[in-house]
Amino acid sequence: MKNRGLTVLLVGILLFSVAVSGCIGGETTSTPQYEGKIALVYDVGGRGDLSFNDMAYLGASKAAKDFNLELKEVQSNSESDYLPNLRSLAQKGDYDLIIAVGFMMEDAVKQVAEEFPDQKFAIVDGYIPDKPNVVSIIFKENEGSALIGALAGLIAANDGKDKVGAVLGVEIPPLYKFEGGYMFGVAWAEDYYKQKTGKDVDIKVLYTYTGAFNDPAKGKTAAQAQLGQGAWVIYQIAGATGLGVFDAVYEYLQSQGKDMGPPFAVGVDSAQDWIKPGVIIASMMKRVDVGVYKAVESVVKGTWKGGVMELGLKEDGVGVSSIDDVKEMFNSLPEDAKEQKLKELGLNSEDELFAKLEETRNQVPDWIWQAVSELEEKIKSGEIKVPMATTKDQIEAIRNAETWQEMEELAKEWESS
């Protein structure tokens, strides 16, 4: 008898589920009014990575709202999902643009773009220059990093220090753009400081490739070693590994009985300043959202052009984070995540957090911030060219160059060839 009761219960649940499914099905099937469709294929990192995928979503959803488009999001369970995800979307034939997030999808986009020549694709950070139906959204990380280098170099020079650091992930060519730009900025700072004060400074850049993008422990060890050698600002270019850099600088400050730098750390990709206020002086932002938005806009407005869309300082594709950028990033977090973070920092409100960020920035004199803006303007206007290293030979050439003028020569040389 007991068993029969259970059976009845089970059958009841099943029937209920069918009934419920009927009701809910009716609600969701109504199609909203739209003028077009775009699709976003995430890489395995997926939503919630506080970086690439989230920023791409930010840009795509904003574009979808502005241009009245339907946005379809597709996740990837493993890398072997990239090709089927892109193919299935292309087979539908009704997407105005399919956006692939991340350079890992390069091979898959290449193949599907060949199979479906009438379908438009965008790939973030990938490089597919020769297909009329693919736009490759890439960033001039060298320009953004040059500003970080100038900031770091001037902070060090101003405090009478002679070393700054960079902790990087796996040694792959995309990171040379960051490293080279950073070195350029530091060299520019030496020159600027000399002209301003008349004092000669020679600031060395310590750089460590940790071999990992997801290992905070390695980032911490590398940063501790650099701090030990006297690095005064450390730029992290290592994804999650870089979180260890923040920890290392934080602990170093604690050991000195200080709540605020210098020494400082610098964040990367998104405005990471909120992660460790007092420790992170600024971040080199890579505006994936801007790139994605522009790609969608070009489709909607009929200005589509396949090829490479290169976004630098001038196009707002990269830049040094402002307090407002940090606010925007922090506010895009879920409420409970925000609360938890504030608790972890021992702060009572968001305002306290932002006040603390202001105070952090005030540790650096105004003239340094102005110098950084000056360099920014000069790069934007084209007066100064930042070298973009994409091979081992090129980064070696930058590492061996003495002055920023020498590096600029390299930039011009590579550009013309």
Add this chain to the structure above:
Amino acid sequence: MRVDIKGFTKPLVESLVAIVIGILVGAIILAFSGYSPAEAYIALFNGALGSKYGLAMTLSSATPIILTALTFGIGARTGLFNIGGEGTVYFGAIMAIILTNLWGNVLMGLFGGILAGMAWMAIPAILKVLRGVNEVVSTIMLNWMAYFIALYIVLQKIPNPEDPNKTLAVPVSARFPIIMKGTELSWAFAISVIAALITYYILWHTELGYELRVSGYNERAARYGGINPKKAIIWSFLLGGIMSGLAGATEVMGRPPSYAISQGMANIYGYGFDGIGVSLVGRNHPLGIIFSGIFFGMLRAGATSMQIEAGVPLEMVKVVQGVIVVTIAIPGLLDLLKKVVRR
């Protein structure tokens, strides 16, 4: 070759019941999460079976997980809980890439997969036979070791100089040809089916297979009957190693677009673990594994269209898969259902 039809019926019914329950429970979860189960399942089955492309994707998705399921299945038949398939896949893939780059043909790749699989699985076998180390512990640990050793090899030893996020690619001459253009279905699928058939033949139609199975039923009885359980353990691991090694090799030799291993093993990660579920649903029987592998391949292939057509997130598909595995793992519930069926 005599096939015992009667012996298949019961487990087949049980597995089918589990699948149906899994699908229904999945429907409840979908409904409560605000998605339409009907729409979702139509998208799933339509995407996986409704077109030539879908069918091809189903079979190609089944290819690696049939092989890794055989690793677990052979172990289970010998009384071993061998979950080392995951790590073995990495080495199979790596060895296939190395050997095909030296000698560009398919046979070298398959040989590499087999060799690497046997070598890696020999470790837990030796630990078990000589020191009595529990294979659950050793294979879990070995999976992690495999991950990091493989990561090192991928990044440092065989990177592609033009694209350092990947290893060297398998040369064109050593790739499995694609059966249907515009899909991912290659002749690697045939390899996995043949492997399952050979496994069946070995287990049920050879003396060695008999010894493996008797050791699995009852080690003491096996010893009493003159069978050396240590020999059975070693063979079970080695055969299992061959299967997962082949899974890795066929994956890099047969899956477009890159024919290489990506940084972090992002394109071959997880097949070993998925194989455990496939084997359980296939009742650890090689022939059952072919069908359950295709069923899981279908879920995998349909996951894309479930997302695109019905807007159901990928996590939901995984929930359905998980529910099916759990359902089949609850013998009490099955007994209950058997009673219901009998009435």
